[in-house]
Amino acid sequence: MTGPRMRRVLVTGGGSGIGRAIARAFAEAGDAVTICGRRMDALEETAQGYTMTLRQADVTNEAQVAALFDQPYDVVVANAGGGPAAKLRNTTLEQWNDTLAVTLTGTFLTFRAALDGMGQGGRLIAIASTASLKGGATIAAYASAKHGVLGLVRSVAQEVAKQGITCNAICPGFVDTPLAQGAIEGLMEKKGLDRAKAEAMVASGNPVGGLIRPDEVASAALYLASPGARMINGHALSLSGGEI
Template identity: 70%
Template sequence: MVTGGGSGIGRAIARAFAAEREEVTITGRRLEPLQETDSGRGITCAQVDVTDEAAVEALFAQPFDVVIANAGMGRAAPLTEVSLEEWTQTLTVNLTGTFLTFRAAMRNMPKGGRLIAIASTQALKGGGRIAAYAASKHGVLGLVRSVAHEVARREITCNAICPGFVETPMAEAAVKSVMASRGLDEAAARDMVVSNNPVGRMIQPDEVAAAALYLASPGAAMVNGHALSVSGGEI
């Protein structure tokens, strides 16, 4: 199960597991992007909003061995320009959505299951103009570390993947925001966005998917409560 499977990291993860001949279900608020992720790969698409408690509970009427809470949102803006509505929406999607997903998944998850949250390097540090996003991802990491203790005796693991800027629509929005606020062209704005990454480029979605495959593998059975940074050395 991959939430937010209609684009970006979620799409890459879903396709990576499907390529390993796993039975994959993806969720999202819009059906068309989910179907584009599938494109004949045999992926099951479920139109579900992760902030809808009843819909999430119904989704997990059947158990899943691996559950990846990927659905998220974020916008760069000074804190003084963040409305209460935007603050609440960011925490609701990123943090409450992960809580609802994990809570429902834990009820029937079989022994040896895997819970994985897609967090961010911003779960491990702070930064200007991303207060709402960083706060939500810090919360996700706290949730992961606590859940790891609850499920350990069931031989289930709970971990977070913390990518830096990944080549996704969300990152492109960040680039456009920098262009608008700093008066830079696209190349200069992209350079600024990835300036904290020693490698000097955006991370590819497939590189995050590879981390998810590892955490879901038998070889990661003793990796629990961990924040796996995929950031080129940023963290």
């Protein structure tokens, strides 16, 4: 007798931060993990000590996304995204378009391609943000894109429910990643704060206090991909210590 087939898992934006933690968590769980991103050196760093397939791809490029799905995946985590910290009046059209392209269009292209071969028990997971659930004074473009991601997740969830596939979003607050560290360093420079005070300001929206760990986001992804999460569909899982 042969054992159960290894699940095939794709994580976009797998070269750092949340994507890196999720990819490693699925690999440690025994899944066959593929990671993609724009920078091969970052992907190689993620895969050190792990067995992973590395694919260089830009999620805003339709052809490159389609090429990722030369074989179907059981779990697809759309993690790639980003955007500037800027008030609306200071946001350029280029910044706006770039933010929508990588965060919203990238998720759309990833999920659309994933559905071509995904079968019963498949899991689509978008890494959204608490910005999917509220606005922010200096994140107009980012919050708009993340609200769009959540609308996409809720719509896809209804589309695929009868196929035994689920589609959910994880909505973390500030996670301890290079992006958060950049925000902290920006406050240090702008306001003349030491690191501890700047980090406290960044994490002040989290009632528990402190930054969220990337492995905590990974744990949520593992759960949503598990058989026990079969009835969780179209959900926005707030991972924010009670901020939302």
